[in-house]
Amino acid sequence: MSLANEQKRLLEDLYEQMAPNFLTPLWEMLATLVKPEPSSPAASHRWSYREMRDFLLRAGDLISAEQAERRVLILENPTLPGLSAITPSLYAGLQMILPGEIAPAHRHSQCALRFVMEGSGAFTSVGGEKAIMNPFDLVLTPGGEWHDHGNPTDIPMIWLDGLDIPTVRLFDATFAEHLDSKVHPETMPPGSSLAAYGQNMRPMHGHTADYRPVAQPLFHYPFAKWRAALDGLARTSPIDPHLGHALEFLNPADGGAIMNTISAHVRLLPAGFSSAPRQSTDGTIFVVVEGEGTAQVGEREFALMPRDVVVVPSWSKLGLEARKDLVLFGFSDKVSQQKLGLYKEKCA
Numbered sequence: 001m002s003l004a005n006e007q008k009r010l011l012e013d014l015y016e017q018m019a020p021n022f023l024t025p026l027w028e029m030l031a032t033l034v035k036p037e038p039s040s041p042a043a044s045h046r047w048s049y050r051e052m053r054d055f056l057l058r059a060g061d062l063i064s065a066e067q068a069e070r071r072v073l074i075l076e077n078p079t080l081p082g083l084s085a086i087t088p089s090l091y092a093g094l095q096m097i098l099p100g101e102i103a104p105a106h107r108h109s110q111c112a113l114r115f116v117m118e119g120s121g122a123f124t125s126v127g128g129e130k131a132i133m134n135p136f137d138l139v140l141t142p143g144g145e146w147h148d149h150g151n152p153t154d155i156p157m158i159w160l161d162g163l164d165i166p167t168v169r170l171f172d173a174t175f176a177e178h179l180d181s182k183v184h185p186e187t188m189p190p191g192s193s194l195a196a197y198g199q200n201m202r203p204m205h206g207h208t209a210d211y212r213p214v215a216q217p218l219f220h221y222p223f224a225k226w227r228a229a230l231d232g233l234a235r236t237s238p239i240d241p242h243l244g245h246a247l248e249f250l251n252p253a254d255g256g257a258i259m260n261t262i263s264a265h266v267r268l269l270p271a272g273f274s275s276a277p278r279q280s281t282d283g284t285i286f287v288v289v290e291g292e293g294t295a296q297v298g299e300r301e302f303a304l305m306p307r308d309v310v311v312v313p314s315w316s317k318l319g320l321e322a323r324k325d326l327v328l329f330g331f332s333d334k335v336s337q338q339k340l341g342l343y344k345e346k347c348a
């Protein structure tokens with residue numbers, strides 16, 4: 001037996017003997033733990049809205065929102081089965097509230113965003129203030145805030161949920177509770193926080209601070225406003241070769257990201273525009289809002305149609321091409337990574 005083989009045999013013997021003591025040798029693992037660059041366990045994938053919607057409507061025939069607490073189909077990353085994760089740090093789900101239904105009030109450590117896919121006039125209530133939702137509105141439920149959903153209209157309401165469930169799981173820091181009543185009592189008329197904080201201003205006497213957390217006063221970013229802002233940017237600023245015209249949603253209290261763990265943005269890529277390839281460490285979930293085009297994600301190509309959802313894992317090379325003016329909404333864990341000093345991007 002050669003010396004190398006003898007060494008290997010003795011080491012393997014040693015590993016076997018230490019295993020019952022829950023000890024393993026780093027030198028066998030180091031290369032997979034500390035890698036020269038990200039190689040995500042998540043896959044890129046596109047979910048067709050038409051297909052998801054069909055399954056969700058079928059679920060709607062079988063279970064009520066109240067029974068389910070939240071009637072949601074989880075968009076599970078194909079290579080992260082059983083983890084309820086669309087990227088290693090984030091969760092996405094498609095939620096439906098049928099006419100007359102209520103999804104009862106609860107609160108939890110996890111931060112949530114809602115991006116409306118269809119329907120008009122249903123609401124998410126946050127701390128007792130309703131946000132009346134319209135297509136492509138962004139509504140936030142920051143961690144720890146009471147929230148319920150309801151649909152007083154006569155059409156189904158469907159939105160995409162984005163939560164930091166896997167992040168909170170990583171830190172083992174989850175708390176949740178139910179409210180005694182199904183619906184939180186109304187604290188302020190619908191639109192109050194948007195009126196007070198949605199114009200780059202704030203009430204001088206801070207009377208709303210009593211019911212909205214000072215650090216997170218705004219929770220409704222209507223489509224009409226962000227779409228107009230994107231058009232305004234496109235009219236006045238040169239286009240970014242990697243992003244297209246892009247705007248991040250901000251928390252007006254501090255100019256930072258919308259929530260503690262989730263960042264969100266929108267992009268407009270004019271017809272004929274092809275973005276230069278870009279990589280970033282924040283695996284991103286995109287929703288197609290308008291237009292048509294393609295997303296080149298590493299070696300794979302996805303056709304983009306309105307309301308489809310595409311996940312782009314960390315450090316995948318992303319190139320976007322617009323056939324018709326393409327408008328995208330995206331969310332990611334960028335703000336978490338920035339706080340931890342991890343965020344990086346690379347533009348070709």
Ligand code: GTQ
Pocket residue numbers: 070072092093095108112147161163
């Ligand atoms: O609406 O509160 O998709 O608590 C997953 C967990 C939605 C919600 C989800 C939740 C919610």
